[in-house]
Amino acid sequence: MIYRFGVQLAPSAAGLGEVRALARLADRDGLDLLGVQDHPYAADQADTLALIATLLADTERLRVFPDVASLPLRGPAVLAKQAATLDLLSGGRFELALGAGAFWPAISAMGGPDRTAGEALRALEEAIEIIRAMWRPGETVKVSGTHYQVNGVHAGPAPAHPVGIWLGSVGPKALALTGRVGDGWAAPIPHYLPYEAWRGAQDIITRAAEDAGRDPSAITRIAQLVGRITDDPADVRLQGEEPIRTDPAGWARVLAGLATETGFDTFVYWPESSDETQLRRWTQEVVPATRALLSA
Numbered sequence: 001m002i003y004r005f006g007v008q009l010a011p012s013a014a015g016l017g018e019v020r021a022l023a024r025l026a027d028r029d030g031l032d033l034l035g036v037q038d039h040p041y042a043a044d045q046a047d048t049l050a051l052i053a054t055l056l057a058d059t060e061r062l063r064v065f066p067d068v069a070s071l072p073l074r075g076p077a078v079l080a081k082q083a084a085t086l087d088l089l090s091g092g093r094f095e096l097a098l099g100a101g102a103f104w105p106a107i108s109a110m111g112g113p114d115r116t117a118g119e120a121l122r123a124l125e126e127a128i129e130i131i132r133a134m135w136r137p138g139e140t141v142k143v144s145g146t147h148y149q150v151n152g153v154h155a156g157p158a159p160a161h162p163v164g165i166w167l168g169s170v171g172p173k174a175l176a177l178t179g180r181v182g183d184g185w186a187a188p189i190p191h192y193l194p195y196e197a198w199r200g201a202q203d204i205i206t207r208a209a210e211d212a213g214r215d216p217s218a219i220t221r222i223a224q225l226v227g228r229i230t231d232d233p234a235d236v237r238l239q240g241e242e243p244i245r246t247d248p249a250g251w252a253r254v255l256a257g258l259a260t261e262t263g264f265d266t267f268v269y270w271p272e273s274s275d276e277t278q279l280r281r282w283t284q285e286v287v288p289a290t291r292a293l294l295s296a
Helices: 013-028 048-058 076-090 104-109 117-134 172-181 195-211 248-262 276-295
Strands: 004-009 033-036 063-066 096-099 140-144 149-154 165-167 184-186 220-229 244-246 266-271
Touching: 004 013, 004 276, 013 033, 013 048, 013 276, 033 048, 033 266, 048 063, 048 076, 076 117, 096 117, 117 140, 117 149, 117 165, 117 172, 165 172, 172 184, 172 195, 184 195, 195 220, 195 248, 220 248, 220 276, 244 248, 248 276, 266 276
Parallel strands: 004 033, 004 266, 033 063, 063 096, 096 165, 165 184, 184 220, 220 244, 220 266
Antiparallel strands: 140 149
């Protein structure tokens, strides 16, 4: 089993220089992934895809992804073109995580739709079909969906590598969709899906993949963990949305347990305070300790 580790950074418009510096540090320290939140309606946040383009140019090996892209405010055909371009520019280091939408009043205030949960799920499935079709040069893309229509556009360009479509699914139907068609599950932070629900969510994805004739192990399973790395050990309860606050050895035990007992293969740290100290402790202490436990 190959395990991957990453960090999430918010695209604070007032702190773009710091975000870029932390991304370069994560790259030098050998992290695999960097996620960037996408809330276009947030006045204090810069545009995520524009920032990702800069971070990809700033780094050499990190894979970068929107965590997760706000689909209702980003049309799928154009999003596919942006994703392919970012992947080409970076030599195959862009991944695409998608969210069906959450903050509907804010989305509609910015000119986007106001969808029910069922409508959002149907729109997500339509969008995935369009995005994948747009990555197949030589085809003429025609999709007549309820929420998205593409009427004869020529596909292309293809990305530099098979870009993963990772879904930030929460409900049972969205989780089943992930199993049927997704390349990965970017498990929402516990504020949206409490820790107690993660094992059951994994089972839904696995069953749906098997029912669709897919190999469940081919679906990336990403745990996103909010907290702080401390000097002193502390008891950790993966309960509700309680942040993880313990020392590096405690963090390593939590991550190893999520790998062996809950089926995750990728771990993205959401630090309560994004600073160099927390990032270094993650990359230089928690990640090596976790790898050692998992290899043992």
